[in-house]
Amino acid sequence: MRPTSPEMNTEFRAAWPRIVRVLAAWSGSLDDAEEYAAEAVARAVARDDIDDLAAWCVRVAKRAWIDDHRRRGTFARLAPELASEEAVAAVETGELPDELDDRLALLFVACDEELAPGAQMVLALRVVCGLTIAETAMHLGVQESAAAARLTRAKKALAQARGEFQVPDAQERLVRLPVVLDCVAGMFTVAHRTVLDPRDPLADLGRQAHSIADALVTVFPDDTEVRGLRAVIRLGLARRPARVDQDGVALTLDEVDRSRWDHQLLRAGLDDAAFAASGDGRFALEAAISGVHSIAPTVAETDWRRVVQLYRALEQVWPSPAVDVARLTAEAQVALSEGTGLGGIEDQLATLADEGPSYARRDAAFALADLCWRTGRREAAAARYRVLATESTNEAVRRFCESRSGI
Numbered sequence: 001m002r003p004t005s006p007e008m009n010t011e012f013r014a015a016w017p018r019i020v021r022v023l024a025a026w027s028g029s030l031d032d033a034e035e036y037a038a039e040a041v042a043r044a045v046a047r048d049d050i051d052d053l054a055a056w057c058v059r060v061a062k063r064a065w066i067d068d069h070r071r072r073g074t075f076a077r078l079a080p081e082l083a084s085e086e087a088v089a090a091v092e093t094g095e096l097p098d099e100l101d102d103r104l105a106l107l108f109v110a111c112d113e114e115l116a117p118g119a120q121m122v123l124a125l126r127v128v129c130g131l132t133i134a135e136t137a138m139h140l141g142v143q144e145s146a147a148a149a150r151l152t153r154a155k156k157a158l159a160q161a162r163g164e165f166q167v168p169d170a171q172e173r174l175v176r177l178p179v180v181l182d183c184v185a186g187m188f189t190v191a192h193r194t195v196l197d198p199r200d201p202l203a204d205l206g207r208q209a210h211s212i213a214d215a216l217v218t219v220f221p222d223d224t225e226v227r228g229l230r231a232v233i234r235l236g237l238a239r240r241p242a243r244v245d246q247d248g249v250a251l252t253l254d255e256v257d258r259s260r261w262d263h264q265l266l267r268a269g270l271d272d273a274a275f276a277a278s279g280d281g282r283f284a285l286e287a288a289i290s291g292v293h294s295i296a297p298t299v300a301e302t303d304w305r306r307v308v309q310l311y312r313a314l315e316q317v318w319p320s321p322a323v324d325v326a327r328l329t330a331e332a333q334v335a336l337s338e339g340t341g342l343g344g345i346e347d348q349l350a351t352l353a354d355e356g357p358s359y360a361r362r363d364a365a366f367a368l369a370d371l372c373w374r375t376g377r378r379e380a381a382a383a384r385y386r387v388l389a390t391e392s393t394n395e396a397v398r399r400f401c402e403s404r405s406g407i
Contacts, residue, residue, distance in 0.1 A: 141357025224279025
C-alpha cells in the first residue's frame, strides 16, 4: 500500500501537474481536471502495483469522467467533441503539443486576462501552486470566504470565457508573464513566512517555487524580471538555513550565523541579481535589495541607505503596504545607526499595524516590537511580543516571541 498521505509523497507531488494538465487538455475543463485528478490520486493511495503514477491516474480519471457523464445522459452529446483515441493515447504518454513545464502550462492557463487579477491569483495559487485557501487569503490580504468565492467564480468564468482548456501560445504567454511571476513570488513569500526551516523536503514550497523559477528562466532566459525573481528565491533559500537555532527558535538578523548560509546557492542568486540589475522592474529591484543583505558581513555593516533607496524605487513601480513596512524598517535601521531619532517612523508603522492588510499588519507589528526592544523599552516590547506569540501560527516564531515576552 502507498503512503496514506499523498500530499507528503514526492511521487504524488511530481505527478500532480502532469495529471491535471493532461486531463484538462482532454476534457476541456480545468475544473473537471482538478476534481477527477484528485479522485484518481485518492484511489492510487491504496495501490502498490502502479508503475507509472501519472499515466495510471489519467486513465482512472478518464473512466470516472466518462462514467459520470454517461450517467448524466450527456455522454452521447459530448462524445463527438472528444479527442480521437490516437490523440488521447499521445496525451497519456506525455506527447503534449509543446515542451512547456506542466506547472508553467497550468499557471499560464490560470492567469488568463479574461479573469480579474484577483481571480487569476487565487486560481493559480490554489490550483497550481498548491497553497491552501487560508494561505492564499493571507497572502492576498482577504478573508478566507472571499478567497474561496473568488476561486469558484474564477473556475466558472474561465470555462465561460474560453470554452475549453488551451495552453496559450508564446505571444500570449508574454502578455500573462507578469501575473505568473506574481504567483510564483506569492508562493515563495508564503513559504518564507510560514516555514522558517522545513524539515520535510517533500512539503517545501520554497524549493518548489525555485523549481518553477528555473523553468521560467529556461523559457525566458533574457528577461530581467524572470531572472530577478529567481535571484530573490535563490537568495532567500540560501539564507534560510540560519533562520532557526538548534532549539528550534527563530533568530533575528543580528543573531544569525552567516557561515551557515548556502554559499553555492548564494553565489548563484547573486549572479541572477547581477543579470537583473539592467532592469528596473519589481523583481529586479527586489533582487538588488536581497543582494545588499546577502553580501553584508553583519547587520551593522549592511548598506541601509542603499536599501532605503531601493525600497523607494520599488514603491514607484510596485506600491504595496508590505513595501511601505520594509522601507520604514530600513529607515529605522539608518536612524538607529546614525543616532538621528526615529521621528515619525513608529507612528507610520503603527498605522500600518492597525489598518493595513493582514500581511502588512503582521510585519508592522513585528517591526514595532523590535524597535521597542532595540531602544530599551523592554516592557513595551514584551507586551507587543506577547500579543504576537498568541497570533503566530509558526512554532519557531511563537517560541521567539515568548522568549522576549517573558511567557
